[in-house]
Amino acid sequence: QQQVKQSPQSLIVQKGGIPIINCAYENTAFDYFPWYQQFPGKGPALLIAIRPDVSEKKEGRFTISFNKSAKQFSLHIMDSQPGDSATYFCAASWGTGGFKTIFGAGTRLFVKA
Amino acid sequence: KAGVTQTPRYLIKTRGQQVTLSCSPISGHRSVSWYQQTPGQGLQFLFEYFSETQRNKGNFPGRFSGRQFSNSRSEMNVSTLELGDSALYLCASSLFSRTGGSLHFGNGTRLTVT
Numbered sequence: 403q404q405q406v407k408q409s410p411q412s413l414i415v416q417k418g419g420i421p422i423i424n425c426a427y428e429n430t431a432f433d434y435f436p437w438y439q440q441f442p443g444k445g446p447a448l449l450i451a452i453r454p455d456v457s458e459k460k461e462g463r464f465t466i467s468f469n470k471s472a473k474q475f476s477l478h479i480m481d482s483q484p485g486d487s488a489t490y491f492c493a494a495s496w497g498t499g500g501f502k503t504i505f506g507a508g509t510r511l512f513v514k515a
Numbered sequence: 516k517a518g519v520t521q522t523p524r525y526l527i528k529t530r531g532q533q534v535t536l537s538c539s540p541i542s543g544h545r546s547v548s549w550y551q552q553t554p555g556q557g558l559q560f561l562f563e564y565f566s567e568t569q570r571n572k573g574n575f576p577g578r579f580s581g582r583q584f585s586n587s588r589s590e591m592n593v594s595t596l597e598l599g600d601s602a603l604y605l606c607a608s609s610l611f612s613r614t615g616g617s618l619h620f621g622n623g624t625r626l627t628v629t
Contacts, residue, residue, distance in 0.1 A: 410609060436617055436618075445622045446620050502571045
């Protein structure tokens with residue numbers, strides 16, 4: 403199965419809250435799991451990424467938790483700010499004679515001031 | 516370094532016409548991928564080129580084609596446009612290592628088919 407299932411579709415949190423976005427996959431050949439952030443009118447931009455041999459990675463206020471046995475990974479945004487309001491995509495990639503990345507459906511996050 | 520540049524930013528075409536979109540990757544990046552983004556389908560992979568060769572292809576009809584030049588610049592062509600081809604077309608370049616890497620996206624070309 404070459405797809406990544408992302409939830410929720412949309413999320414509203416108060417400033418300072420910790421939104422959590424979840425993703426699940428089936429294909430164990432995936433070996434790289436990035437998250438992208440997209441603002442209106444812009445292309446997605448890499449936020450943070452993790453490899454399956456690591457269970458957690460933090461970069462600033464963003465944390466990825468990875469559960470290899472459950473084939474799930476999630477993004478946590480600590481102390482969320484109105485400027486974090488954007489669409490977030492999880493993704494998975496693998497290389498078989500060339501790299502291919504597939505994306506989750508996206509989560510629209512709105513952080514209320 | 517300059518980012519990924521896509522031209523034009525906006526296009527309006529009529530059903531049945533064809534269109535060519537252009538992408539200049541980040542200097543030094545040899546892999547260029549194309550994605551179609553729509554509200555209903557999200558980001559769908561079209562194809563990936565590396566050193567002028569198409570290495571991967573998504574599930575799109577043959578009306579969608581692409582090519583990459585020796586300077587890594589890439590073009591995507593859609594022939595016999597249909598209303599459903601209206602979308603944001605994103606180009607991404609990457610510097611993949613053997614173990615994977617990240618995509619650097621341009622801001623896209625918004626295609627409207629009427």
